[in-house]
Amino acid sequence: MKYYIIIILLFWGSVTSFAQRPPSISSPEVHKNNTVTFKYYSNTAQKVLLHGEFLKTPLEMTKDASGVWSITTDPVKPDIYPYFFEVDGIQLADPNNTYIFANERFKRSIVDIPGDTPLVHSLQNVPHGKISYRYYQSETLGTTRQLLVYTPPGFNPSEAKKYPVLYLIHGGSDTEETWTKVGRANLIADNLIAQGKAVPMIIVMPYGNVRPAPMPDFTKDVMNDVIPFVESNYPVLTDSEHRAIAGFSVGGGQTLNIGLTNTDKFAYISSYAPYTATEEFQKNFSNYSPDADKINKQLKLFTISVGTDDFLYESVKKNIAMFEEKGIHLKSYIVPGGHDWMNCKLYLATTLQEIFKD
Amino acid sequence: MKYYIIIILLFWGSVTSFAQRPPSISSPEVHKNNTVTFKYYSNTAQKVLLHGEFLKTPLEMTKDASGVWSITTDPVKPDIYPYFFEVDGIQLADPNNTYIFANERFKRSIVDIPGDTPLVHSLQNVPHGKISYRYYQSETLGTTRQLLVYTPPGFNPSEAKKYPVLYLIHGGSDTEETWTKVGRANLIADNLIAQGKAVPMIIVMPYGNVRPAPMPDFTKDVMNDVIPFVESNYPVLTDSEHRAIAGFSVGGGQTLNIGLTNTDKFAYISSYAPYTATEEFQKNFSNYSPDADKINKQLKLFTISVGTDDFLYESVKKNIAMFEEKGIHLKSYIVPGGHDWMNCKLYLATTLQEIFKD
Numbered sequence: 039m040k041y042y043i044i045i046i047l048l049f050w051g052s053v054t055s056f057a058q059r060p061p062s063i064s065s066p067e068v069h070k071n072n073t074v075t076f077k078y079y080s081n082t083a084q085k086v087l088l089h090g091e092f093l094k095t096p097l098e099m100t101k102d103a104s105g106v107w108s109i110t111t112d113p114v115k116p117d118i119y120p121y122f123f124e125v126d127g128i129q130l131a132d133p134n135n136t137y138i139f140a141n142e143r144f145k146r147s148i149v150d151i152p153g154d155t156p157l158v159h160s161l162q163n164v165p166h167g168k169i170s171y172r173y174y175q176s177e178t179l180g181t182t183r184q185l186l187v188y189t190p191p192g193f194n195p196s197e198a199k200k201y202p203v204l205y206l207i208h209g210g211s212d213t214e215e216t217w218t219k220v221g222r223a224n225l226i227a228d229n230l231i232a233q234g235k236a237v238p239m240i241i242v243m244p245y246g247n248v249r250p251a252p253m254p255d256f257t258k259d260v261m262n263d264v265i266p267f268v269e270s271n272y273p274v275l276t277d278s279e280h281r282a283i284a285g286f287s288v289g290g291g292q293t294l295n296i297g298l299t300n301t302d303k304f305a306y307i308s309s310y311a312p313y314t315a316t317e318e319f320q321k322n323f324s325n326y327s328p329d330a331d332k333i334n335k336q337l338k339l340f341t342i343s344v345g346t347d348d349f350l351y352e353s354v355k356k357n358i359a360m361f362e363e364k365g366i367h368l369k370s371y372i373v374p375g376g377h378d379w380m381n382c383k384l385y386l387a388t389t390l391q392e393i394f395k396d
Numbered sequence: 397m398k399y400y401i402i403i404i405l406l407f408w409g410s411v412t413s414f415a416q417r418p419p420s421i422s423s424p425e426v427h428k429n430n431t432v433t434f435k436y437y438s439n440t441a442q443k444v445l446l447h448g449e450f451l452k453t454p455l456e457m458t459k460d461a462s463g464v465w466s467i468t469t470d471p472v473k474p475d476i477y478p479y480f481f482e483v484d485g486i487q488l489a490d491p492n493n494t495y496i497f498a499n500e501r502f503k504r505s506i507v508d509i510p511g512d513t514p515l516v517h518s519l520q521n522v523p524h525g526k527i528s529y530r531y532y533q534s535e536t537l538g539t540t541r542q543l544l545v546y547t548p549p550g551f552n553p554s555e556a557k558k559y560p561v562l563y564l565i566h567g568g569s570d571t572e573e574t575w576t577k578v579g580r581a582n583l584i585a586d587n588l589i590a591q592g593k594a595v596p597m598i599i600v601m602p603y604g605n606v607r608p609a610p611m612p613d614f615t616k617d618v619m620n621d622v623i624p625f626v627e628s629n630y631p632v633l634t635d636s637e638h639r640a641i642a643g644f645s646v647g648g649g650q651t652l653n654i655g656l657t658n659t660d661k662f663a664y665i666s667s668y669a670p671y672t673a674t675e676e677f678q679k680n681f682s683n684y685s686p687d688a689d690k691i692n693k694q695l696k697l698f699t700i701s702v703g704t705d706d707f708l709y710e711s712v713k714k715n716i717a718m719f720e721e722k723g724i725h726l727k728s729y730i731v732p733g734g735h736d737w738m739n740c741k742l743y744l745a746t747t748l749q750e751i752f753k754d
Contacts, residue, residue, distance in 0.1 A: 062501055080485070125486050126440075126484060126486070127440045128441070128484070128486050128488065129491070130486065130488040131488075131489065133487070133501065133502055133503055134500070134501060136498075136499070138496060141494070142492070142494045143491065143492060144491055145489050145491055145496070161531070161540055166530070166531040169528065169529040170526045170527065170528045170529075171526060171529075171576075171582075172524070172526050173519070182519055194553070195552070195554060196552075196554025218529075224529075
């Protein structure tokens with residue numbers, strides 16, 4: 039054991055001239071009573087704060103003689119939460135935590151508090167599907183783009199079986215990885231399929247940001263590039279009753295834009311806390327005069343979900359009222375919680391149990 | 397256009413109570429002449445440094461009136477490089493760059509300087525394979541673990557064709573994603589296969605860190621869990637002449653441990669800048685008395701690569717000499733460069749052109 043420690047010290051001492059690495063620290067440490075200890079090393083910092091989506095206000099961390107700042111929280115409700123450190127005003131992800139929020143504009147870490155009872159997103163001992171990273175050529179955007187494809191447990195492209203497909207879109211500064219890395223869409227699907235609560239399906243997670251191009255291009259990209267790529271590379275059913283679309287925040291707005299202008303293509307539309315203050319949404323819905331009877335017949339399910347603490351709560355309620363006023367049938371899910379991925383996972387778990395059921 | 401700007405401002409102003417987001421900045425910006433501009437926003441920082449693996453020493457960034465720190469580098473040799481900011485002594489990844497180094501102990505960003513001529517790791521207009529994220533049950537380690545599997549362009553499990561397999565291991569604090577996220581193993585394979593320089597193969601990237609368990613468990617995990625999982629889930633050839641192993645740094649040491657104690661299972665062993673100051677390597681090789689003739693017949697290729705600026709250069713040279721002294725045939729590649737992923741990509745590109753050729 040002594041020998042082993044010496045080896046590690048030797049390795050650290052010599053590892054690279056690129057930059058001195060700080061000492062290795064175990065952070066976060068989740069305890070059995072659902073409290074969590076977070077640690078950060080700095081001998082020079084004056085003030086270190088812990089920000090977390092499980093906290094109402096940031097917590098001050100305290101430094102020990104070796105320069106390790108730490109804090110142990112009160113018990114936290116089991117879930118997966120983003121958090122970060124604020125070191126003398128600078129926000130940063132936990133250097134010792136591998137799990138990072140897939141996002142284009144911030145670096146936050148993820149802490150998983152499993153609790154005693156498996157949650158809908160927990161890694162459980164059930165058959166697992168797989169996530170594939172694929173490139174496709176977007177003629178719309180003139181570039182090669184990446185998307186993720188979940189195929190369910192037992193998926194075998196050589197069998198005659200064909201699958202329904204859910205197109206699932208991330209939030210505004212997220213990436214094509216956010217639905218799996220933060221939303222655990224694959225594990226939620228694995229668990230619900232194992233329980234017989236969801237049917238085996240393919241879930242396609244495209245990259246929804248097309249900045250600096252205007253937003254409408256993403257609708258074209260999905261319709262003209264993503265869907266044809268999926269349908270020529272996977273054994274999928276191609277009628278509208280086996281095609282669903284869902285998304286969160288900016289992706290929730292994109293879901294409404296894409297889905298409701300293509301009700302002959304998608305029989306299931308689920309929008310989570312949609313952000314709709316976009317040019318495309320204004321164009322589609324500011325003078326919306328739908329053939330409601332036709333749309334109601336085409337759609338087997340149209341849902342809009344939002345949390346009462348969501349900063350978009352009032353906006354979402356207005357849009358729900360607008361669609362209802364136009365005679366469009368929809369189910370609204372008004373739940374506790376904010377504009378976050380804790381709620382997002384629950385929205386998805388609900389959708390997966392509702393789509394492709396007959 | 398004005399309308400669009402107003403929408404974006406509205407969105408930013410209201411986005412979340414979790415934490416005020418800093419303004420969005422485009423960083424890094426790679427220019428046509430291969431110079432790069434890096435930016436970081438802080439109104440309170442006193443000193444911001446840019447560290448990059450393309451720099452001999454860190455560069456001081458300068459602040460403008462709006463609080464944006466920036467620096468434009470001299471022209472940089474086209475490649476992919478890790479970098480980070482040091483803000484008043486605190487190291488952090490670029491908040492505005494999505495591409496992050498998959499690692500357990502630091503958060504660094506990645507800048508891609510493509511240059512005028514496609515590099516071996518560039519995303520080119522060639523048929524692409526796919527990367528699948530899979531779970532397997534490790535009986536050795538008593539847990540469910542993740543690994544990545546690259547399948548080549550045109551891979552179709554329903555065909556009778558069976559593929560050779562390369563097992564490819566990351567460095568010491570890296571993850572199962574580092575070979576694709578930083579090493580671009582998939583794109584290197586795509587490009588070399590398209591050029592006819594590599595044969596279509598499956599590449600399996602397991603997670604090599606088994607701390608706090610002792611290192612030898614990873615050898616058992618690969619032999620008893622990873623390989624059986626791959627061979628029961630993919631159409632692969634199972635003789636030693638269609639099985640290769642390679643790895644970098646700690647993974648290069650693991651490659652020697654796993655490969656050379658199983659020369660009946662692996663006919664190709666390629667070790668990149670191996671870190672060998674481990675208990676397992678000592679056990680296997682401090683009193684190494686191999687049947688060199690037998691091993692030389694079993695191995696179709698045994699290579700060790702290292703850069704002359706690698707901090708392990710002397711150690712690697714000693715090990716090369718040790719193997720040669722024992723009569724084991726090997727090819728050594730002594731090249732310029734350090735202990736980094738720029739060299740790592742070239743080591744892999746060499747290996748892919750050497751294995752499974754007959």
